[in-house]
Amino acid sequence: MSTRRIEAGELELGGGLEVLLAAALEGMPAGGRLEVITPSRSTALELPSWARGVGHEAVSERPVPGGSFAVEIERGPFDRVLAEALRGGRPGPPLRDGAFHTADLRALADVLPEADAAAGFTPLGATAERGAPAFRWTLNQRDALWADDVAELTEQASAAQWDASRDIPWEAARGLPDFIERAVSQVMTFIAQNEYAALYVPAGFLADVNPAYPEMLMWLASHVHDEARHVEVFTKRSLIGGQPSYALASTELSLHTLLDERDFSGAALLLNVLGEGTFLDLLRFVEHHAPDAATRAAAALAHRDEVRHVHFGISHVRRHIATDPDQTAALIGAAERRATKLTETSGLSPLLTEGLTVMAAGSLQPAELARGATEVRELMQTMEDNRIKRLRAAGFDGRDAQHLSDLHTPNLM
Structure with missing residues (x-):
């Protein structure tokens, strides 16, 4: 030799x-x-x-x-690393107009149908050394997590970040009549309460996801970041006018049941499709009837984020059902279990409907209040109509979509 x-x-x-x-x-x-x-x-x-x-x-x-x-x-017989020898060089992933898109990560590694529950933090394309401690991930199956466009949604989230301190014209929220400000403050507090739950649900799954699915980790982290910013912006808007508001017990009850759901797909249905989907209509209503530019900007920017969250939920649930049609019954069961815990609630809190009515009316004149009340009733109908459309898009037939919409919490989220 x-x-x-x-x-x-x-x-x-x-x-x-x-x-x-x-x-x-x-x-x-x-x-x-x-x-x-x-x-x-x-x-x-x-x-x-x-x-x-x-x-x-x-x-x-x-x-x-x-x-x-x-x-x-x-040279001795031992390897420096307890792993298979690295293969020779290979072409890197494709670039599109000079950009390395998240969706193109998979040019180097397929999405595993099932990942090793004991595997560690091994980035895509890396070879894991033997001898590492065993982990205990619980979300290890692609079909229990995946949405076909999750990488694109993650990239959109990165590109669409905004600053709740500087991108809202806060000065515009000052000087409103007290009755308007009280209404806005109550609505903002209600939205902020719900955004807490929308933060905690994806955060609760984040540490369970196998690192073999980094796109899912990135997506859930972006979801949590979005919701933290929503909590921030709606809390700030509720405070800036100096009018107090209530954190409602009926809202807490509804959100508590949302956190009870520990199946990822069940949670995606309840939160992303039903809850955040319904909030799309609420945020659009708030944006349209906002009495000031700060409220309007907060609602519009949050709506932009929620569109992504709803899109993920629809995409995931549709894929979940298409992969295993028997999952339809399990998903409906999740909604039914939640509904049985909410039998004590009969509708939106009067404080919220009054706040929305005043925002839509813009005054306390009887004729304007009547118009505002009509718009709130129309909002409820719009929410139901769009909820059914989203459920159909997620793969449910017409009967099941109507059933799920009927089961949905009167708290909206």
């Missing part, structure tokens, strides 16, 4: 020589030999102990002409 030779130059161990040696020994078979030429006597004396420490053996050392020293190292 031929001996390979390298010149160490002025490199010393601890100063870069070990990097050169590792590169030279990489890929050599066990028993292969590497001759290291160094002008440093101390380096030549240190090389045998270094070789033993990394599983090799220095088999000879001799002076060579010119005052240098040659140390011959025989």
Whole structure:
């Protein structure tokens, strides 16, 4: 077996020589030999102990002409990493107009139908070393998590971030009549309450997702970030006018049942499709009837985020049902279980409907209040109509879609 030779130059161990040696020994078979030429006597004396420490053996050392020293190292049988050898270079993922899109991560690695529940934090394309501690992920099946466009939605979320401190014209919210501000404050507090639950639900699943599905981790993290910003913006709007409001017990009861659902697909139906879907209509109503630019901007920006969340829910549930039609009954069961816990609630709190009515009326004049009340009733009908459309888009037939819509919480989320 031929001996390979390298010149160490002025490199010393601890100063870069070990990097050169590792590169030279990489890929050599066990028993292969590497001759290291160094002008440093101390380096030549240190090389045998270094070789033993990394599983090799220095088999000879001799002076060579010119005052240098040659140390011959025989490669040992042990690998530096307890894993299969890395394959040679391969083409990287495609770029589109110079951008590396999240959806193109999968050019290098397919989406595993089922991931190893004990696997660790192994990024896509990496080879895991043996000997790592075992993990206990519980969300390990692609079809229990996936939406076909989750990567695109994640990328959209990154591109659509906004700042609840600077992107809202807060000064515009000051100086409203007290009765208008009380109405707005109550509606904003109600929305903020619900946004807490919309934050906690995806956050509750985040630590259960197997790292083999990084797109899902990125998606859930973006969802949590969106909802944290919604809590922030609606809390700020409820406070800025100086009028107090109530955090309603009926809202808390409804949201408590939402957090009870621990099946990922069931939660996607209850939160993303039904809850956030219904909130799309509420936010559009608030935007349309906002008495000031700050309220209008907060509702519009939150609506933009919620569109993504609803899209994910519809896409996931549709895929879930298409993959296993028997899951339809399980999803309906999740909604039915939740509904049985809400039998004590009979409708929206009067404080919320009054707030929405005043916002729509813009005054306390009887004729305007009548018009506002009519618009609120029309909003409820719009919510039901659109809820059924979303459920049909998610893969339910007309009868089941109507049943699920009827079961949905009167709290809206």
